[in-house]
Amino acid sequence: MSRLRGRLVLLVPVLSAALAVTGCSGGGGEGAEPAAAKPTFDGAQELRQAATAMAGLKSLGLTLSTEGEPAVPVRGGDLKLLRGGDADGTVTLEQSGQTVEMKIVATGETFYVKGATGGWQRYPKAIAAAMYDPSAVLDPQRGISALLQKATGVKAEATESVGGKESHRVRATLPRDAIGGLVPGLTTDVSGQIWVAKADHRLLKVRGEIPAAAQGGGKGSVVITFTEFDAPYKIKAPE
Template structure:
């Protein structure tokens, strides 16, 4: 019998060690397994951002893309006044080719200049069918409206965005709210927004654009806000 006890002793000690280890995990380490509260309230962050962006007098922003999203505008660098006047450059895909053009919007006229040739004046209503930068600060079509209408809000973390400490919030961007900022959107899109932790201004929006058809091209569009309330002077080109 003493021999049997001797052979069972190591097994007994092993079982005890396992049981004690499980008990220690349940008591001291169990918090790691439980869902932790998010580091911030994503919905509150978006409300603050919507308020901070609502009364801007001007804004500078860039548009970039990742992979090949099925949208016409693939890049841009725009300076915009609240009244709708704007100037900058856009990269447009036409017939499969990327074309860069300069654009100036003053009043009800838009001036466009391609790689070759001079400035061409077109009615604002016609140009807006391609891209209308004035939508960005429009309270009914722009950023403030977008931030107040997103769904699927999820606090994702804190990180640097464009060199600024920010909150990253996962969202679903409604088609009706984002198509004014990214022409060609045909459905709601999943994405993220980054909001400054210091002044609550929106730093960046990223939308994951699905393919138009199965197996088609897809990618993301990123809008980064670079300047706020800068005293831009925008005039019609001579």
């Protein structure tokens, strides 16, 4: 059981990253930006519309990367999530100074994990859900949509392109009591930036600053890019 807990704890920052950094970041956009005109959109309205748009999704694809040395073991990832809780993808972790890639599949009542060596390990999904439940991500009452509605300090920043799509960039803060149950170990409010598509109000990207850990961990940012919405994913148990 201790070995299982160790593996699942490493997955928590990955699967919860979409929740933790929705509305969080410390820096501005990528690189230096020229002075921009005062935004003409309403930041609070953008987040309300995004909450509605994300609440209706049946599936979501996302990629994850890090900047600097954030105090989380995840360094990258590519995940596909279904609203019912099934998930499939890969994550890159840093363990004892080494980079390790791990594959994960959650389907039905079973959770599968495959490390850099060895085959797939199979566990009851209920055990994984006790630490983190992937079905929470797209749940309108527990996931991204609910968190967007609880954002504070909302401020419109700029209009810019993300992946070829025009978006509105909004700065906001999520209070720790709004995300504490979804992101284990979070002890501070999380502030940052959210990019919302102008055309359909879906989230395109978030960048969140992860504060230094109390035990002396590093500091940096986690970047989530949402790549697919309502794609017809067919997630199956590994062979």
